[in-house]
Amino acid sequence: MSFLEYAPAPESKSILHLKKDYGLFIDGDFRDGHGTPFTTISPADESPIARIANANTADVDTAVAAARRAYDKTWSRMSGADRGKYLFRIARLVQERSRELAVAESLDNGKPIKESRDVDVPLVAAWFFYYAGWADKLDHAGLGPSPRALGVAAQVIPWNFPLLMLAWKIAPALAAGNTVVLKPAETTPLSALVFAEILQQADLPAGVVNIITGAGDTGSALVNHPDVDKVAFTGSTAVGRAIARSTAGTGKKITLELGGKAANIVFDDAPMDQAIEGIVNGIFFNQGHVCCAGSRLLVQENIHDEVIDRLKQRLSTLRMGDPLDKNTDIGAINSKAQLERIRALSEVGEQEGATRWSADCEIPAKGFWFAPTIFTNVETSHRIAREEIFGPVLSVLTFRTPAEAIAKANNTPYGLSAGIWSDKGSRILGVADRLKAGVVWANTFNRFDPASPFGGYKESGYGREGGRHGLGAYLQSGWSDALPASRSPRPSRAIRPSTKAKPAEKAVRAASKGAAS
């Protein structure tokens, strides 16, 4: 027998108390939606998990109204210290129910349980703990004394890190004093609905967080709702562009975290074994469904062959299969549509003349799967070197000098992240300074921390999430209003004249928008 064919070690699903039907979480309770419900499936075997309510525009109105009510009556009147208490409580409950959340996430998303267990869920708790600490310290957020919340935040999140993206959105919004309507992705609503149960358990006042499920039209109705003050979106650049267009001139504050085509630069003096690990982690972590994935490997020409050789050896040890098995390294592709996109772009890669190599994995009969793949002989003009594939596909390019590496790394419409591998500190600092990317990792990749701001240049979006900067995205300066928000909630938009914002406030918004762009 082969030791490496480890006996199955599946995480038990029994910890997850699945309901057959999940409603919309509005005003503190689950309720039916008025759209046609849909079924969420496990991408690993296409089996149905649960029926999910679908929010139509009336449901969106109800949710936004609930959030507005909670903002006016409760949340904006509460002291920062008390808001912090709720956030700490949520963080602890996330830790207590971490196994359940990890199972829900892996089941619905297809990512390996070891990633949801060791990365996603611990980071979710960390995010709530971090922003819980900020709730009573907003004077130090960099916006002057007594900054004010924005109001109701509409948040639309993607399917690649369903629960983590929820935490990135909800934690800073609540800490800053906003209320939230959040829409998880159509294919991955489950963990957000389990999280809604946690909110009930935490006794979070009704309406402070509302979670509505549905497809793109639900999201569109939400971000375009007239009573929304802030829009935060993570997802594709195409949708981000549409949101930017439709919210322009409405006075809504907006944060967009979009696509990427990150360069992972390996110099010939890199710590080789760790660089190989970093390349693997950069592109094959979470099946490559990572906006900041290191999908373009830029390797110094003199070590190209060795790197590729070692990379292939390492990829051959990756274990693809049941996402709930604790030894699985590569899980399922999240949806059929995404699998088709990955396949199509890979075929384009071959047609354009790049050399394809895929790890020899046994592909399960059911579900959506794609073997870890690397393309060599990729030129900067190839589509696989320019477009975001959002899958376990690595494009390898070479460079000769640091200057060429920097030029090639920056030669993309995106600018979310980048990686540098070198044993030489001065080179790392010098190159990092010249990379146009929101996050630059040195001798590591795909590491996240709630204290570190995250966001992109160019078509990768604007605004930052995480850290003090992420908090600022949900605040406005207190100078434009004599009274701090905690004692003077703004009147509901619904009863306001159509100009919506007071002139002074509008000017502040315009200025902050100008500064952001």
Next chain:
Amino acid sequence: MTIEQSVALAPAARAIQLIGTDLTEKSLKLHLDGLSGVDAVGLEARAAGLATRSIKTTSKAWALDTIIRLIDLTTLEGADTPGKVQSLVAKAMNPDPSDPTTPRVAAVCVYGDMVADAVAALGSAHAAGGPTGINVAAVATAFPSGRASLAVKLADTRDAVAAGADEIDMVIDRGAFLSGRYGVVFEQIVAVKEACRRDDGSMAHLKVILETGELNTYDNVRKASWLAILAGADFIKTSTGKVQPAATLPVTLLMLQVVNDWNRLTGEKIGVKPAGGIRSSKDAIRYLVTVAETVGEEWLHPHLFRFGASSLLNDVLLQRQKLKTGHYSGPDYVTID
């Protein structure tokens, strides 16, 4: 400084092949300094990742038996006596009297002056380097400090080989290594390797102990691993067990990576032996996973991987009994040696 006599010595053939016939302190240093660096954070993260593998049921049963087969059952005390060695050997031959299917360990590891007692106690079970039975390994070269003249170290080695040791566990001169005198370290390993030669021309297996706890940095461990392999080591071994930290998973992973690099370069297979501090089955299984996923399963054989351990065996036996019977017994249901 030219390493003159080493050019003529067969064990240095590897170095000559790789670096050239004009083997000098300088060429050796250039080679070692040219090795890729080690990023400590990344290495430790990889080791931690490997440690999360979940080894259950049939895989666990296989792993537990394999661990026993890979153990160098060790006693290295100033208080060692022929009686203690006899007891150790008895345990090595029959680890679990309640279960005759229990495999035997790979070797017993003792001080040089105890080799004859170990050989006598083993009797017909002495493998003497053969495929079945149990080997006798001796620590040598002024173990554990290595602070003695080369002449003394060589005499120590020859004594043990003459007494019937099948394997020699030598220590490198860490002082020479840390002061940058790689040539001295190299020469001593070459000379000890030569001292492993028996009258009939065959050679005792040489394990080279790097004492990674004293080398302190991962970069040093990588250099010392290369140095030992170039000088003719059959095995590279982490520690004496007398210095803390002894074997750690990241250090062992790093040494396995060097062994993997050497195999890619030459096709030759070098063994690895973590020693000291591995006390639980859970820990030992993590090492098996690390070996299998770094150099491959073929390394999970006594001629390419060993555990230097004393208390590990009894924990493995307890786990083995648990797997068979479904319940834990207790420390009184395994024998002390």
